[in-house]
Structure formats: structure tokens, C-alpha cells
Amino acid sequence: MAEETIFSKIIRREIATELLYQDELVTAFRDIHPRAPTHILIVPNVLIPTVNDVEPQHEAALGRMFTVARKLAADAGISEKGYRLIMNCNSHGGQEVYHIHMHLVGGQPLGPMLAR
Ligand code: AMP
Numbered sequence: 794m795a796e797e798t799i800f801s802k803i804i805r806r807e808i809a810t811e812l813l814y815q816d817e818l819v820t821a822f823r824d825i826h827p828r829a830p831t832h833i834l835i836v837p838n839v840l841i842p843t844v845n846d847v848e849p850q851h852e853a854a855l856g857r858m859f860t861v862a863r864k865l866a867a868d869a870g871i872s873e874k875g876y877r878l879i880m881n882c883n884s885h886g887g888q889e890v891y892h893i894h895m896h897l898v899g900g901q902p903l904g905p906m907l908a909r
Pocket of ligand 1: 799822823824825826827834880881887888889890891
């Protein structure tokens with residue numbers, strides 16, 4: 794059984810966080826340490842620790858993450874200029890919170906995908 798993270802408490806509304814979106818599959822809220830003018834996290838409501846733990850039964854939630862990303866990018870007014878969706882996995886990927894999440898970042902030019 795995977796250990797819960799702070800994200801489970803946010804999903805269950807046990808700690809005060811402004812939710813930007815929530816439905817039966819996913820929840821979205823602002824990153825506490827934004828790296829860009831828009832920095833939103835979109836998470837499945839079910840605890841999946843890493844992308845390595847993704848199973849076929851998660852496909853509906855994972856697909857919903859993209860449709861919600863599209864909506865929130867439009868709400869933020871960054872669709873036309875563009876944005877980046879990021880999912881980090883384990884230590885080499887720089888994952889800090891072991892409840893998978895999609896970063897939606899934008900609002901300024903983001904530069905190359907990886908530091909050289
Ligand atoms: P990652 O490195 O992909 O695991 O990213 C984890 C992200 O979660 C980081 O960008 C953190 O700033 C963010 N984060 C951690 N705790 C919270 C929180 N309580 N509310 C919102 N964002 C958080």
C-alpha cells in the first residue's frame with residue numbers, strides 16, 4: 794500500500810488550498826512554489842505514486858488530466874502562446890511528491906526543455 798502524500802489531503806479538502814478544478818477523477822491546484830506565472834498541478838484523485846505504477850485502469854484519470862490541462866490553460870489565457878506539461882518520475886526525473894502529477898507551466902517563454 795503506497796504512502797499518502799500531502800496531495801491526498803488536498804484532494805480530500807482536509808487542508809486549505811484553492812482548488813482550480815475537481816471532478817470524480819482529478820483535482821487541480823496551484824503549485825506552492827511557482828516556477829512560472831502559471832504553474833498548476835493536475836493530479837489523479839487515486840494515489841498512483843509514480844508513472845512506473847500506472848496501470849490500464851488508470852487510463853480514464855490520466856486522459857482526464859489532459860482535457861483538464863487544456864481547459865485550465867485556456868482559463869489562464871496561455872493556450873495560444875503555449876505552455877509545457879511535465880511529469881517527473883523518481884530521482885533522476887526530479888520527482889519530489891510521490892503522487893503522480895502533471896505540471897502545467899506557462900505565461901512566459903520557458904526556454905529549452907532541458908538545461909544543457
Ligand atoms: P515534483 O518535483 O514533480 O514531484 O513536483 C512536486 C511539486 O509539488 C513541486 O513543484 C512543489 O512545489 C509542489 N508542492 C509540494 N507541496 C505542495 C502543496 N502543499 N501545495 C501545492 N504544491 C505543492
